[in-house]
């Protein structure tokens with residue numbers, strides 16, 4: 310069973326996602342892409358956040374193939390202007406081949422990679438190598454949750470969440486916080502040049518709604534992950550909510566963006 314994501318949650322995080330993305334990876338990507346019409350595949354496209362962020366930053370006319378198991382989410386993913394063509398494919402990414410038919414220049418995904426397993430990643434990298442395409446995988450959680458002001462039980466929450474992140478999200482045991490580093494290494498083994506760059510969320514007091522949603526989600530994951538720490542977690546959450554109420558809570562969530570360029574163009 311795959312994890313479901315609500316349109317509300319994807320909307321709530323979209324601005325923070327766009328602000329966080331590693332712009333340093335764009336010049337090597339756009340230099341590598343052809344001058345002509347660019348074909349892009351977006352895996353786990355959801356409601357189109359990656360399309361909205363990336364398509365204005367790529368040169369020239371583009372075709373995007375969006376792939377997601379959730380057809381309803383993808384209805385919100387529309388072309389930003391007439392130079393961009395968008396097709397949507399309701400498909401389960403666990404089935405091989407991962408990539409839809411066609412010869413993409415770029416395969417991209419955002420907020421997806423931490424859900425997948427090592428065998429899935431091997432299959433994905435092999436298909437990208439065969440296609441000779443560039444790969445840009447953004448906003449992969451890296452295991453680091455930092456709060457200000459800090460609290461002695463922040464580490465308890467962080468460790469339990471990271472354990473939960475490694476549970477099966479439908480693809481087999483999830484790579485979770487190790488996903489971006491593992492992907493960089495797997496793509497290098499397939500002959501790709503790789504760049505990893507931090508893309509942390511930095512959420513201030515004015516983003517208390519997003520902080521609060523994260524707190525709620527992590528808290529319930531942490532409770533599922535422990536038999537003994539329920540009281541400590543409840544007290545930690547009460548202290549954190551107080552900081553959010555007074556507008557002094559700052560939250561930094563580590564992510565990594567990965568660019569992988571193939572050894573030669575197909």
Ligand SMILES: C[S@@+](CC[C@H](N)C(=O)[O-])C[C@H]1O[C@@H](n2cnc3c(N)ncnc32)[C@H](O)[C@@H]1O
Nearest residue numbers: 311353354355358377378379401402403419420
């Ligand atoms: C965290 S959301 C990210 C959505 C979008 N890329 C974004 O940045 O807003 C993960 C997406 O992966 C999709 N997904 C998860 N497991 C999947 C699977 N097995 N097959 C296809 N899509 C899947 C979900 O439906 C969801 O839209």
